[in-house]
Amino acid sequence: MFSELVIVLKVIELIYLPSDFALFVTLRTMNEVKPFKLVFLFEVPDWLRGEARCRLAEALDSAITSLVTAEGYLDFLDSPPTIRIGPVPYC
Secondary structure (H helix, E strand, O other), X not given: OOOEEEEEEEHHHHHOHHHOHHHHHHHHHHHHHOOOEEEEEEEEOOOOOOHHHHHHHXXXXXXXXXXXXXXXXXXXXXXXXXXXXXXXXXX
């Protein structure tokens, strides 16, 4: 069992996230079976550090907040999703 569901996204995928209706329907269904905390982990290149990373975090937070409030896609969650920013893993 899990208490936290982490969705790993590349920065470019942020553009498509608000229109991925199937994802939000699936998340809602999963949450009905077992409630969880949702985490969006955005993988960014190493060169996006410092102030650039902070600005990216603010932009991502704004995008996720609009999904919760304006679109209502995540209104089934007990708490707002968490946003984490991590490095792109090397292969």
